[in-house]
Amino acid sequence: xxxxxxxxxxxxxxxxxxxxxxxxxxxxxxxxxxxxxxxxxxxxxxxxxxxxxxxxxxxxxxxxxxxxxxxxxxxxxxxxxxxxxxxxxxxxxxxxxxxxxxxxxxxxxxxxxxxxxxxxxxxxxxxxxxx
Amino acid sequence: xxxxxxxxxxxxxxxxxxxxxxxxxxxxxxxxxxxxxxxxxxxxxxxxxxxxxxxxxxxxxxxxxxxxxxxxxxxxxxxxxxxxxxxxxxxxxxxxxxxxxxxxxxxxxxxxxxxxxxxxxxxxxxxxxxxxxxxxxxxxxxxxxxxxxxxxxxxxxxxxxxxxxxxxxxxxxxxxxxxxxxxxxxxxxxxxxxxxxxxxxxxxxxxxxxxxxxxxxxxxxxxxxxxxxx
Numbered sequence: 001x002x003x004x005x006x007x008x009x010x011x012x013x014x015x016x017x018x019x020x021x022x023x024x025x026x027x028x029x030x031x032x033x034x035x036x037x038x039x040x041x042x043x044x045x046x047x048x049x050x051x052x053x054x055x056x057x058x059x060x061x062x063x064x065x066x067x068x069x070x071x072x073x074x075x076x077x078x079x080x081x082x083x084x085x086x087x088x089x090x091x092x093x094x095x096x097x098x099x100x101x102x103x104x105x106x107x108x109x110x111x112x113x114x115x116x117x118x119x120x121x122x123x124x125x126x127x128x129x130x131x
Numbered sequence: 132x133x134x135x136x137x138x139x140x141x142x143x144x145x146x147x148x149x150x151x152x153x154x155x156x157x158x159x160x161x162x163x164x165x166x167x168x169x170x171x172x173x174x175x176x177x178x179x180x181x182x183x184x185x186x187x188x189x190x191x192x193x194x195x196x197x198x199x200x201x202x203x204x205x206x207x208x209x210x211x212x213x214x215x216x217x218x219x220x221x222x223x224x225x226x227x228x229x230x231x232x233x234x235x236x237x238x239x240x241x242x243x244x245x246x247x248x249x250x251x252x253x254x255x256x257x258x259x260x261x262x263x264x265x266x267x268x269x270x271x272x273x274x275x276x277x278x279x280x281x282x283x284x285x286x287x288x289x290x291x292x293x294x295x296x297x298x299x300x301x302x303x304x305x306x307x308x309x310x311x312x313x314x315x316x317x318x319x320x321x322x323x324x325x326x327x328x329x330x331x332x333x334x335x336x337x338x339x340x341x342x343x344x345x346x347x348x349x350x351x352x353x354x355x356x357x358x359x360x361x
Contacts (some may be wrong), residue, residue: 053218054218058215059215059216059218059221060218061218061221061222061225062184062215062221065184065225066144069143069144069145069146070145070146071145071146084218089218091219092218092219092222095222095226096222099225099229
């Protein structure tokens with residue numbers, strides 16, 4: 001159905017999310033870090049990106065800044081799926097939406113696999129660049 | 132062709148063609164430079180196309196005939212790693228870069244480079260509250276743009292007194308004496324430090340800095356909205 005780039009540093013979670021999204025019919029490429037994700041995006045041409053903000057090395061915001069600086073990825077939908085608690089992200093959430101076009105922010109401990117799949121399906125970038 | 136060397140901070144980057152990147156850099160010697168980094172995408176090199184964000188680099192470049200030169204080499208001189216270790220600091224760092232980029236012309240004076248470098252240094256110090264760094268940055272941006280408030284005399288030209296309280300008049304960009312004014316000597320001293328040549332790190336040592344930041348924030352942000360291009 002769609003190409004999903006999943007940026008998840010935790011190997012077990014990455015595998016679980018990948019299996020769930022593949023079961024829902026998507027093609028999924030998992031990257032553990034920001035640099036690997038940029039390289040993967042060149043190969044995959046993702047329709048949607050799911051990213052954890054807390055990454056080793058370059059963090060998720062650095063990834064988003066780099067990702068959005070490429071013309072062909074400026075309208076690709078992005079969902080944040082993070083362990084950072086909502087109250088800690090409260091101030092940043094509006095800026096993430098405004099600056100990086102983030103469509104949704106999910107809190108991992110309270111997001112079921114079905115909710116993740118629903119969010120992905122809802123925000124997949126249409127061919128004309130509209131989510 | 133002559134190769135030139137300078138110090139630079141990256142402001143922006145975008146792709147160009149299939150394999151190249153265009154970087155906008157702020158330098159103390161040449162203002163803003165727009166440089167082509169060739170082949171960066173093809174070789175899948177560093178995340179930032181050869182230059183890390185939140186860092187100062189030594190670069191060598193060739194000036195082009197038009198507006199765009201060519202980046203020859205880069206060497207990382209200083210990376211502010213604690214900024215990217217904290218998401219709030221990272222977000223603020225991006226905001227500051229964006230604000231400075233929009234607020235300055237193509238050939239900003241050297242002070243803008245120093246401002247961004249000092250802002251990175253302050254943001255990199257995890258003991259300094261990011262809200263103070265943001266406020267200090269805006270005060271310095273106003274100062275460099277020539278929009279200093281009058282911190283010596285009130286709106287009627289009388290010398291500001293430690294025994295009086297004041298309101299702030301945005302029309303006159305000065306304090307106005309008022310018996311129920313919320314601003315007093317400590318606010319004025321703090322603003323003098325902030326608009327003066329002191330660093331954000333120096334401001335961090337002012338007694339009651341957290342409260343002062345909150346209380347003068349309205350003056351600084353309103354002035355910024357009125358005077359600085361965004």
